[in-house]
Amino acid sequence: MQMTPDLAKQDCSACPIRHRAVCARCEPDELTRLEEIKFYRTYEAGQPVAWAGDKMDFVASVVSGAATLTQTMEDGRRQMVGLLLPSDFVGRPGRSGASYDVVAVTDLVMCCFRKVPFEQMMATTPHVAERLLEMTLDELDAAREWMLVLGRKTAREKIASLLSIFARRDVLVGAAHTRSVEFDLPLTREAMADYLGLTLETVSRQMSALKRDGVITLKGKRGVLVPDLDLLMEEAGDDSDGGMLS
Amino acid sequence: MQMTPDLAKQDCSACPIRHRAVCARCEPDELTRLEEIKFYRTYEAGQPVAWAGDKMDFVASVVSGAATLTQTMEDGRRQMVGLLLPSDFVGRPGRSGASYDVVAVTDLVMCCFRKVPFEQMMATTPHVAERLLEMTLDELDAAREWMLVLGRKTAREKIASLLSIFARRDVLVGAAHTRSVEFDLPLTREAMADYLGLTLETVSRQMSALKRDGVITLKGKRGVLVPDLDLLMEEAGDDSDGGMLS
DNA sequence: CGACGTGTTGATTCCTGTCAATACTCGTGG
DNA sequence: CCACGAGTATTGACAGGAATCAACACGTCG
Numbered sequence A, B: 001m002q003m004t005p006d007l008a009k010q011d012c013s014a015c016p017i018r019h020r021a022v023c024a025r026c027e028p029d030e031l032t033r034l035e036e037i038k039f040y041r042t043y044e045a046g047q048p049v050a051w052a053g054d055k056m057d058f059v060a061s062v063v064s065g066a067a068t069l070t071q072t073m074e075d076g077r078r079q080m081v082g083l084l085l086p087s088d089f090v091g092r093p094g095r096s097g098a099s100y101d102v103v104a105v106t107d108l109v110m111c112c113f114r115k116v117p118f119e120q121m122m123a124t125t126p127h128v129a130e131r132l133l134e135m136t137l138d139e140l141d142a143a144r145e146w147m148l149v150l151g152r153k154t155a156r157e158k159i160a161s162l163l164s165i166f167a168r169r170d171v172l173v174g175a176a177h178t179r180s181v182e183f184d185l186p187l188t189r190e191a192m193a194d195y196l197g198l199t200l201e202t203v204s205r206q207m208s209a210l211k212r213d214g215v216i217t218l219k220g221k222r223g224v225l226v227p228d229l230d231l232l233m234e235e236a237g238d239d240s241d242g243g244m245l246s
Numbered sequence C: 001c002g003a004c005g006t007g008t009t010g011a012t013t014c015c016t017g018t019c020a021a022t023a024c025t026c027g028t029g030g
Numbered sequence D: 001c002c003a004c005g006a007g008t009a010t011t012g013a014c015a016g017g018a019a020t021c022a023a024c025a026c027g028t029c030g
Helices: A028-037 A115-124 A126-152 A155-173 A189-196 A200-212 A229-235 B028-037 B115-124 B126-152 B155-173 B189-196 B200-212 B229-235
Strands: A038-043 A048-050 A058-064 A067-072 A078-084 A101-104 A108-114 A181-184 A217-219 A223-226 B038-043 B048-050 B058-064 B067-072 B078-084 B101-104 B108-114 B181-184 B217-219 B223-226
Touching: A028 A038, A028 A108, A028 A115, A028 A126, A058 A115, A067 A189, A067 B126, A078 A126, A078 A189, A078 B126, A108 A115, A115 A126, A126 A155, A126 B067, A126 B078, A126 B126, A155 A181, A155 A189, A155 A200, A155 A223, A155 A229, A189 A200, A200 A217, B028 B038, B028 B108, B028 B115, B028 B126, B058 B115, B067 B189, B078 B126, B078 B189, B108 B115, B115 B126, B126 B155, B155 B181, B155 B189, B155 B200, B155 B223, B155 B229, B189 B200, B200 B217
Parallel strands: none
Antiparallel strands: A038 A108, A048 A101, A058 A108, A067 A078, A067 A101, A181 A223, A217 A223, B038 B108, B048 B101, B058 B108, B067 B078, B067 B101, B181 B223, B217 B223
């Protein structure tokens, strides 16, 4: 929850998410206006950012790290409804309270904008609103994709689907056509279970099963090596079919 | 798929969804511009509006009736990812193809806009883009709400959740404090199953169970009477708590 | 009447949840 | 140094809820 003064001085042109976040389309003068209302916040892994129903007087972009959005029922059942990665946007303009619990799952840096001036900017500069609409539509597509995972996939397919998300995100960074990928899971087994609508025991069992079947190799508790990304995506039931070879 | 000439002439001021659709915030002159690019289409119950991957050269608002958005896996498993009711928006500006199968589940009237001119309007008139952002954020919230249903609720709770949606939508129209509601299901058992991530047999069984327990009464195949809306919402596990009496 | 679509109900299977025991890692402190 | 505990992960035994397979009811339409 503490300010980070050295980060507060950074200017946007050096920002690692400059070209992907809500500010992606902003002109230099618009960036200057954003810089005036922005400030950074850092959270340690495990810390809450906001609880559902809390008043939130800011909106923000994830700069680095990861956070989760979760819903909880009275009896304790929990469902993750969003996984926020760098450049993702948090908070809803035009609504004062947080809709979900927001928790940092790794060390987290967020670029925050005070809500009122941000809303004024949205009203006056189309570039921010435009980009936010585009990002929201993408999130809606992702949420709907996830509805298929939650509603129709088996436990094994769910695990493979989640691993695919991380693997594909990292393969973009890595070599173009290596079919093998390696990454660190940003989530605990429990968080994975919350995301997938499973219990942590089932997650653990299916991870072991995928390892036994050679689909993945575990490097310690968090490290995952995927020797064949196509195979993993087949296990996910996505029929990815990146290249229409047939 | 056929034009409906008599509807095509209607002007927007008499439109039943005038104040809730994407055009809700438009000024009279903006409405005039929309009228120039709009046309109506009607579909019979069961007809497809578009298949996933098809090119869609228009976006549209549902005027009356209902349509579903569904995703299908190669082996036939299906998951409904959206239920479109009057005033809901179909289609994604800035994308040429449909992302999901769109099917009319009742007789359906849509107010369509040719995509290119609509996108031009979005770029030039903030009122359309503003309203679309707001609607998209609402849909994202609804999708996330549904993720909890799909991931964590029991079959009985899922059914109760779906019935609650219809019941609450109709209670707004009806009397203020009657706790009883009556409505017609717009969906078949199979469509309900697709929405809830269940089989149609389980849907049928749980409907019977809710009837047996007095939570609902069935009037024929489609009619549903909810004698106590609070009880139904309790069954849904939502802990709605519309009034914080405690 | 018989065929078809839709819905209900029954018998059985099996996947996942539940409850429980056991490992592994990492700090802390005696 | 090792004992101890907390947190996380793995594995096993068992139970239960939903899927599957199957039969049957109901209404409509030819």
